[in-house]
Structures are given as C-alpha cells and as structure tokens.
Amino acid sequence: MATLQINGQAMDIGSIDPSTPLLWVLRDTLGLVGTKYGCGIAQCGACTVHLDGAPVRSCQIPVGNLTDQKITTIEGIAAADGTLSKIQQAWIAEDVPQCGYCQAGQIMSATSLLQNNPNPSDADIDAAMSGNLCRCATYTRIKRAIKVAAGQQTATAFYNAVDEKGALV
Amino acid sequence: MNMKSDQLPIAELPDFFRDMVEAQQVAAEQALEVNRRGFLKLSGVAGGGLILGMAMAGSNKAMAQAKKAAAPTEVTLSPYVQIKPDGRINIFSKNPECGQGIKTGLPLIIAEELDCAWKDVDVQQADIDAKKYGAAQFAGGSLSTPMNWMPMRQAGATARAMILAAAAKKLKLPLEELTTSEGKVVHAKSSKSWGYGEFAELAATMPVPDPKTLVLKDQKDFKILGKRYTGVDNVGIVTGKPLFGADTRMEGMVYATYTKCPQVGGKATSFNEAHIKSLPGVVDAFIVEPFGDGRMFPTATGAHLGGVAIVGQSTWAAIKAKRELEVQWDTSTAETATWSELAAQALALADKDGEPLMMNAGPPGPNAKRVSADRGDVAAAFASAAKVVTGFYEYPYVSHAQLEPQTTTAVFKNGTIELWAPSQIPQGGETGAATRVGVAPDMSTLHQMRIGGGFGRKLANDYVYEAAAIAQRMEGRPVKLQWTREDDMMHDYYRPGGFHSYKAALDAKGNLTAFQDHFMSHSANGTAPMTSADLSPAVFPMDVVPNLKLTQTLFKNAIPTGAMRAPSSNAFAFSFQTFMHELALASGKSHADFLMESMGGDGFTNAERQQGMNRTRAKSVIKTVVERSGYGKQMPAGQGQGLSFYFCHSGYVAQVADITVSANKEVKVNKVWAVADFGFIHNPSGAENQLEGGIIDGLSQLFNAKITFNKGVVQQQNFHQYPLLRMPQAPVLDTLFLQSAEYSPTGGGEPSMPPLLAAVTNAIFNATGQRIRKMPLSESGYRLV
Numbered sequence: 001m002a003t004l005q006i007n008g009q010a011m012d013i014g015s016i017d018p019s020t021p022l023l024w025v026l027r028d029t030l031g032l033v034g035t036k037y038g039c040g041i042a043q044c045g046a047c048t049v050h051l052d053g054a055p056v057r058s059c060q061i062p063v064g065n066l067t068d069q070k071i072t073t074i075e076g077i078a079a080a081d082g083t084l085s086k087i088q089q090a091w092i093a094e095d096v097p098q099c100g101y102c103q104a105g106q107i108m109s110a111t112s113l114l115q116n117n118p119n120p121s122d123a124d125i126d127a128a129m130s131g132n133l134c135r136c137a138t139y140t141r142i143k144r145a146i147k148v149a150a151g152q153q154t155a156t157a158f159y160n161a162v163d164e165k166g167a168l169v
Numbered sequence: 170m171n172m173k174s175d176q177l178p179i180a181e182l183p184d185f186f187r188d189m190v191e192a193q194q195v196a197a198e199q200a201l202e203v204n205r206r207g208f209l210k211l212s213g214v215a216g217g218g219l220i221l222g223m224a225m226a227g228s229n230k231a232m233a234q235a236k237k238a239a240a241p242t243e244v245t246l247s248p249y250v251q252i253k254p255d256g257r258i259n260i261f262s263k264n265p266e267c268g269q270g271i272k273t274g275l276p277l278i279i280a281e282e283l284d285c286a287w288k289d290v291d292v293q294q295a296d297i298d299a300k301k302y303g304a305a306q307f308a309g310g311s312l313s314t315p316m317n318w319m320p321m322r323q324a325g326a327t328a329r330a331m332i333l334a335a336a337a338k339k340l341k342l343p344l345e346e347l348t349t350s351e352g353k354v355v356h357a358k359s360s361k362s363w364g365y366g367e368f369a370e371l372a373a374t375m376p377v378p379d380p381k382t383l384v385l386k387d388q389k390d391f392k393i394l395g396k397r398y399t400g401v402d403n404v405g406i407v408t409g410k411p412l413f414g415a416d417t418r419m420e421g422m423v424y425a426t427y428t429k430c431p432q433v434g435g436k437a438t439s440f441n442e443a444h445i446k447s448l449p450g451v452v453d454a455f456i457v458e459p460f461g462d463g464r465m466f467p468t469a470t471g472a473h474l475g476g477v478a479i480v481g482q483s484t485w486a487a488i489k490a491k492r493e494l495e496v497q498w499d500t501s502t503a504e505t506a507t508w509s510e511l512a513a514q515a516l517a518l519a520d521k522d523g524e525p526l527m528m529n530a531g532p533p534g535p536n537a538k539r540v541s542a543d544r545g546d547v548a549a550a551f552a553s554a555a556k557v558v559t560g561f562y563e564y565p566y567v568s569h570a571q572l573e574p575q576t577t578t579a580v581f582k583n584g585t586i587e588l589w590a591p592s593q594i595p596q597g598g599e600t601g602a603a604t605r606v607g608v609a610p611d612m613s614t615l616h617q618m619r620i621g622g623g624f625g626r627k628l629a630n631d632y633v634y635e636a637a638a639i640a641q642r643m644e645g646r647p648v649k650l651q652w653t654r655e656d657d658m659m660h661d662y663y664r665p666g667g668f669h670s671y672k673a674a675l676d677a678k679g680n681l682t683a684f685q686d687h688f689m690s691h692s693a694n695g696t697a698p699m700t701s702a703d704l705s706p707a708v709f710p711m712d713v714v715p716n717l718k719l720t721q722t723l724f725k726n727a728i729p730t731g732a733m734r735a736p737s738s739n740a741f742a743f744s745f746q747t748f749m750h751e752l753a754l755a756s757g758k759s760h761a762d763f764l765m766e767s768m769g770g771d772g773f774t775n776a777e778r779q780q781g782m783n784r785t786r787a788k789s790v791i792k793t794v795v796e797r798s799g800y801g802k803q804m805p806a807g808q809g810q811g812l813s814f815y816f817c818h819s820g821y822v823a824q825v826a827d828i829t830v831s832a833n834k835e836v837k838v839n840k841v842w843a844v845a846d847f848g849f850i851h852n853p854s855g856a857e858n859q860l861e862g863g864i865i866d867g868l869s870q871l872f873n874a875k876i877t878f879n880k881g882v883v884q885q886q887n888f889h890q891y892p893l894l895r896m897p898q899a900p901v902l903d904t905l906f907l908q909s910a911e912y913s914p915t916g917g918g919e920p921s922m923p924p925l926l927a928a929v930t931n932a933i934f935n936a937t938g939q940r941i942r943k944m945p946l947s948e949s950g951y952r953l954v
Contacts, residue, residue, distance in 0.1 A: 037651070092403045104409050130897055136268045
C-alpha cells in the first residue's frame with residue numbers, strides 16, 4: 001500500500017497503476033480536484049504542483065516514480081487555520097480570475113517564484129510564469145497580483161476588501 | 170437620471186440565441202401574470218419552515234426542487250432572494266458563469282435594489298428552471314447583462330417592497346415612514362432600525378407588488394453598482410475548491426473517454442473490443458451510435474457524433490486504454506474537405522461575383538422574407554470614382570481552446586437522466602439529453618457547474634449528450650465523461666474560415682461611395698451557411714455606404730462550426746477594418762476622420778427604428794482613443810501605431826496598438842489603448858477583465874491561431890500545434906470606459922476583442938509599409954515576441 005506526502009499529510013493511495021500521472025491520483029484517487037487537467041503534455045501548466053518546493057507538471061509524473069518527496073497542491077497553500085497566502089490574497093484583491101480554471105496552476109508557479117525570489121523583476125515574472133497558459137488572458141492582472149504579493153505595489157482599491165481568509169469585510 | 174436602453178440586437182443574433190431571447194420575453198410576461206395571481210404557499214415542509222415560491226402548477230419537479238432548495242430556516246421571497254433570520258441573504262444567480270463574471274454581476278444588481286450590504290450576501294448558483302427563471306438561462310451573445318438588467322432590478326425591488334410592507338404591518342407603522350438602508354428597515358422618526366431578517370417570514374406572506382408599481386432607484390442613489398467587486402467564487406478558485414464541471418465526484422462513479430472518428434462524421438463499425446476490455450481498470454467499452462446530425466451546432470437537439478466509449482475505474486485507466494483503441498470507421502458519409510484546396514478555390518474566384526447575398530426584409534426567423542442586400546447603383550459609383558481600391562482577405566478556421574476540455578457527469582436511473590455540466594446553454598443541455606436518451610423533458614435535470622472557459626464552445630452541448638448516452642448504457646452508475654485535449658481540438662465547432670474579395674470606390678473628395686464584397690464561406694447543403702459562416706449587411710461600413718453590392722459563394726463543406734467570442738465579428742473586424750485603413754490612406758484623410766466621415770451622420774444608422782449602430786457613440790470612442798494614444802504622431806523607424814473601430818453586440822470599441830517590428834518580422838506589441846462604450850458599467854473590475862482579456866485573446870488569435878483540415882481530418886491536436894499567447898507576449902494595456910450614463914449596461918465579453926485584430930495589422934503597415942490581408946500573421950512570417 002503506497003502513501004504520498006501531500007500538503008503535510010501522509011495520504012494512502014492504495015495499490016495503483018504506477019504509470020498513473022500524479023495529476024489523476026490527486027483528482028480521482030484523493031479528491032484533490034483543485035489541480036486541473038488541461039493538455040496532458042506539459043504545455044498549459046494547469047496541473048502545476050510543487051515537488052519538494054519546485055513547480056512541476058503533475059500530468060508528466062508517474063506516481064510510481066514518487067517516493068517520499070513532499071508534494072504541495074493548491075489545497076495546501078493556505079495556512080491550516082484558513083489564512084490565505086499573500087499570493088492568494090492578492091489574487092482576490094486584484095480580481096484576477098475570469099473562468100478560473102488555470103488559476104491553481106498560476107498560483108503554484110507564482111508561489112514558487114516568490115519563495116525563491118521575493119523581489120522579482122518583470123522579466124523574472126515573465127520567465128517564471130511563461131509555462132502557464134491563461135486562455136481568458138488574465139496575464140496583466142496575474143503580474144500585478146504577484147507584485148502586490150511581493151509588496152512592490154499596493155492593491156487596487158476595491159469597494160469591498162477581504163480579510164486574510166477571503167471573507168468580505 | 171433614468172437610463173435608456175438601446176434595443177437588444179435581436180436581429181443580429183444567430184437563430185439559437187434569437188429563439189431564446191424571444192422565449193424569454195414570452196416567459197417574462199407569463200411570470201408577471203403569475204406574480205399578479207400571487208405566490209403559492211407550500212406547506213408540510215420539514216421543520217415547519219415556510220417556503221414560498223412562484224406558482225409552479227403542474228410541475229412536480231419544480232415543486233420538488235423548491236422543497237429541496239430551501240432549508241427550513243430560510244425564507245424565500247422570490248426565486249432570486251432568500252433571507253435568513255440572522256440577516257444573511259442568499260441571492261441566486263441564474264445564468265452560467267464561464268469567466269464573464271455574471272455570477273457576480275447579476276446578484277450585484279439585485280442587491281442594489283434590495284438595498285442590502287454586499288458583505289451580507291451569499292451568492293448561490295440557481296438551478297435550471299424555466300418556470301422560475303425564464304427560458305434564457307444561457308451565457309452568450311454578451312446578452313446576460315442587458316437582458317437581465319431590468320428583471321434583476323425588479324427582483325431586488327420586489328423583495329424590498331415586500332419586506333417594507335411586512336415591517337409596516339408588524340411594527341404598526343405607516344409604510345411611508347419606513348425606508349431601508351444596508352439590509353435594515355429604518356424608521357427615521359424614532360431613529361430605530363431592524364434587520365431584514367426580522368420581517369422575512371411575514372414578508373413572504375405579503376402580496377407581490379405589480380412590477381409596474383415598483384419604484385427603482387435613481388442612478389445617483391446607487392450605493393453598490395459602479396464600484397469594483399472581486400468575483401464571488403474567487404476564494405474557492407484560489408483555494409482549489411470543487412467548482413468546475415470537471416470537479417464533480419460521486420459515490421461509485423466511473424470514468425469515461427469517448428473517441429470519435431478523426432475524419433469528421435465517420436461512424437464506428439467495430440473495434441478491438443476484447444483487447445480493450447481486458448486492459449486493467451477498464452469497466453466497459455462500447456460503440457455509441459451517432460444521434461441526429463452532430464456536425465450541426467447542437468445547442469438543444471441532443472445531436473452528437475458517433476464513436477467508441479471506454480469506461481474505466483479512473484480517468485487514467487480510460488485514457489490509457491484509449492491509446493490502444495483500434496477502430497474500424499465507416500467514412501462513407503464523412504467530411505472530405507481540405508482547407509488548402511478551399512483557399513485555392515477562393516483565390517481563383519476573387520475577381521468574380523458570387524450569388525446575390527440575401528438578407529431578411531422583416532422580422533428574422535425561418536419564414537423571414539429574403540431580399541437582396543444590395544442598394545444604390547454600384548456600377549455607376551465605380552464608373553465615376555476617383556479611386557477604386559481592391560483587397561482579397563483570408564482568415565482560417567479557429568478552435569475555441571478553452572482550457573477545460575469537455576466534460577460532464579451523468580447518471581441514468583429509473584427512467585431519469587441527471588447531469589452535472591459546464592454548459593453555456595444548460596437548458597438546451599437538459600432538454601437535448603432527454604431527447605438523446607428518450608425520456609420526457611421533465612425527467613432530465615441538469616445542474617449548472619462553473620465553466621472552465623466558454624468562448625462559445627460550450628454553447629454546443631454535444632459532450633452533454635455523449636455523457637447522457639454513455640450513462641444510459643451504464644444504467645444506475647454515475648459516469649464522468651472526460652475528453653482529452655486532442656478530442657477537444659479535433660472535434661470543435663470551429664470559428665469558420667472565410668474569404669472576402671473587396672472593392673470600394675472613393676470620390677474626388679475621398680468619400681466612400683461604393684462598397685462591394687464577394688464573400689466566400691461554407692455550407693453543409695450548398696444553400697444555408699454553416700453557423701457563424703454568414704455575412705450580415707449590418708456590418709460597418711456596409712450599413713452606411715450609399716451603394717452596396719454583396720455576393721457570396723458557399724463551398725460545400727460541413728466541418729463543424731459554431732459561435733466563438735464575437736461570432737463573425739471576430740473575423741470581419743480583421744478584414745473590414747484593415748481594408749478601411751487601405752481606403753483611408755487612399756482617401757487622403759486621416760484614418761480616424763475617414764472612419765467617422767464614412768458613418769455619414771450621427772445617431773442610429775436605422776433612425777426610423779432606433780436600431781443599428783449609434784454613430785454618436787461610435788465617434789466618441791474613436792475620438793477618445795486617438796486623444797489618449799496620440800495616434801497620428803510621428804513614430805521612430807520600425808515602430809507604428811494602428812487604429813481600429815468595431816461595433817457589435819451593442820458595444821462600441823476603438824483600439825490603438827503601438828508596435829515595434831524587427832527586420833526579421835518579430836513584432837513586439839508595446840501597448841494597446843482601448844476605449845469602450847458599453848453604457849453604464851455596473852462592476853468596473855469585471856468589465857475591465859473582459860476588455861483586457863479580449864485584447865490579449867485577439868492578439869493570440871491574430872498571430873497564431875489556425876486550424877487546418879485535410880480530407881476531413883483536423884490537423885492540430887494540442888497546444889504545441891496551436892500556440893496560445895503567454896505572459897511575456899502580453900502588452901501594456903490602457904483601458905477606458907466612456908460611461909455615457911444615460912445608457913443601461915450592455916455586455917463586454919464579445920465587443921472587447923474584434924478591434925484588436927485590425928489595430929495591429931494597421932500598425933504593422935504604418936511601421937513597415939507591409940499590408941497583411943491574411944490571418945494568422947504567422948503565415949506571413951510574423952512572430953509575436
């Protein structure tokens with residue numbers, strides 16, 4: 001019986017075809033459906049998760065290749081008490097999502113960027129985010145939200161602000 | 170100030186939208202009748218709670234839904250508003266959310282007239298129910314906001330009036346002394362206030378006011394509308410909550426793939442069934458016969474193409490087995506068209522006329538009277554012209570490429586079909602699924618899920634019908650159908666490619682005097698254009714030019730087509746507005762002046778019926794974008810600005826693109842200015858999202874998007890062959906809404922995109938002298954950097 005280290009927990013995945021991409025283990029076996037299927041060939045980035053802190057395309061990682069690496073998904077980005085990360089808060093404050101389907105992958109890439117480079121330049125942001133497609137084309141807001149999360153600029157003023165757990169205040 | 174509204178552009182709409190809009194208008198009248206007869210009280214609810222809803226005689230399903238929908242402690246004041254004793258308010262959003270922001274936008278309108286605080290509102294996605302919400306629960310045509318602006322205001326005002334009436338009764342105070350503020354009933358005389366929750370139960374027993382007696386707020390008194398709001402699902406999105414169609418999970422669920430013939434329209438006759446069924450994790454595999462004509466845009470018909478379903482214990486088991494699938498296809502009636510051959514045929518016809526292009530003489534519809542679209546004397550205008558300009562334009566088929574590949578979860582049990590689907594026409598999904606599995610319409614229930622990108626692809630419900638058919642075979646078990654990206658790209662209802670052979674006349678003063686187009690497009694039967702493959706003479710400048718001649722050639726080709734963001738306009742804006750720049754240069758006038766003078770006056774193009782393009786609004790956006798961008802100023806070598814204007818879906822947008830072109834045709838789009846008039850903007854954040862997204866979507870299509878087919882087989886399968894724009898290529902954007910305050914809001918999703926196409930091609934001309942008459946630009950060696 002195999003286990004994976006996901007979002008700080010050991011999760012039992014039973015006996016599973018080792019060729020199964022991590023993406024489908026997350027979605028079908030574990031019900032962690034925040035990670036999305038978009039292309040299956042590492043072109044779109046919708047399935048991005050962290051493997052030992054680095055962003056990877058979960059559609060390309062056979063689960064049989066995993067041992068005790070630490071996996072983080074979009075469900076594991078907020079603190080245990082529900083406090084959202086700075087990136088998540090900025091995404092809400094800037095009203096980034098349109099359809100929202102790609103945004104889990106975008107947030108995983110952005111989170112990794114700021115962990116490694118807390119004060120990124122425009123070129124750094126472009127480079128870190130160029131593997132994530134957004135068909136609705138929210139790129140300008142993604143970039144602004146990353147800068148807000150990095151403390152480089154203040155959030156656009158909304159009539160309704162949200163608290164650190166995302167509730168309207 | 171009271172807002173006036175331009176009429177909805179019903180005449181411009183494809184049939185499937187027009188039918189729904191007209192049905193909605195009938196349903197709205199019926200709903201008023203129901204309102205006047207009062208609400209029906211339902212008793213016997215668990216917990217003794219009170220539920221009120223509109224009379225739904227004869228609909229057991231609707232009754233059951235109403236009972237299911239309301240918890241005992243909630244009071245339903247209308248299908249749109251529920252008030253809880255603690256004052257929190259559920260507002261139901263009736264239309265599908267596909268990224269256009271409507272799940273936030275419609276409830277904001279209700280909240281404004283309900284006069285509550287937005288932070289006290291929980292937005293719920295409404296179920297599909299024509300008796301409660303009318304026949305137009307769809308996302309398309311940029312219609313959700315304009316069609317629902319007044320009904321949502323009335324819904325909020327109705328609930329508020331009932332709360333006030335209840336408060337007057339309970340408090341034994343004169344109604345005139347009571348007012349409301351932020352979810353409270355206020356009695357100014359005594360300086361007292363009470364939360365709405367205190368009166369909700371009594372309010373539900375109050376007579377429903379006649380909508381004509383409702384006093385709606387004056388725009389200057391709006392407290393909620395006009396400010397920026399973040400989307401109501403954003404917390405769920407950034408934390409990975411199961412919101413989308415693809416996220417549906419059910420006890421005992423199995424997972425299906427569905428493989429169709431690569432040559433569009435082929436039917437499966439047999440497959441390596443024993444092998445597929447022997448593979449690990451495969452539960453079942455079977456042929457699904459085609460239903461109806463799946464090549465024709467299936468919004469409500471139940472139609473889909475034939476294929477082979479593989480049902481597995483996981484998505485991966487089904488996908489892995491699909492890779493080993495070997496199918497014998499009957500291609501005797503499949504499509505055989507080849508894009509390159511059509512393009513060669515079109516080029517050969519460029520100097521000839523086609524058949525006269527006909528247009529509706531009166532109301533549209535199947536029995537509409539058809540007359541020639543021509544007017545004036547084109548031959549005489551060309552004979553006396555100072556200049557004649559010609560141009561042959563080409564654009565390809567394009568795929569929607571929404572990021573969520575098609576998916577639906579379905580259960581067929583006890584003669585009923587239940588579906589969880591991301592659909593832009595969920596009502597059509599529901600009724601078509603019933604048709605597909607052969608049950609009565611009220612035995613079909615579709616739950617609308619958040620849509621992982623629509624762009625018009627999910628107006629077609631083919632994947633819903635496929636899921637229904639597969640679930641029927643797997644009777645009793647929930648089945649989630651998941652298309653692969655390859656399935657999606659090879660079996661789209663594409664934006665059709667097309668060709669325009671233009672010829673226009675300018676007089677000695679540089680005025681546009683005649684316009685001629687030989688439009689070449691596609692038809693399944695040789696006479697009726699495929700969906701979105703028709704030409705309407707309402708397009709500027711055809712709507713205003715004094716002498717007009719339109720002909721068309723229809724190639725017999727039924728590669729499936731459908732509506733994509735700004736149908737027709739998403740191609741016409743490129744060809745017509747690039748050609749208008751050619752004409753402007755020939756006229757000797759500035760581009761902006763030529764556009765505005767060609768409009769020939771102010772106000773509506775159809776002044777008699779107050780319909781068409783309002784040229785006053787059109788000129789305002791053009792003038793403003795020129796001012797903001799400084800269009801017309803001297804630019805450094807290799808750099809250029811291009812202007813474009815387009816009117817569609819009741820929206821007016823002008824854009825200027827500033828670009829730099831390198832010697833090896835690398836194009837950097839430095840900045841795009843966009844000025845839009847969509848009337849009053851009730852959520853600027855949402856409207857700006859649509860405008861920004863439209864511009865970048867346009868760039869993506871302009872440079873790279875091209876679907877080709879060879880003997881009926883689509884050649885592109887995934888994003889490596891169909892590149893979308895990525896972040897480094899996105900330009901700086903400058904957007905502005907001219908909020909001509911007297912106009913009520915129209916939709917921004919579609920009109921945002923089209924002008925970008927010609928703004929960039931015109932900028933490339935201004936920078937380099939190279940005129941581009943073919944999309945995508947990659948075909949001419951240009952590369953977006």
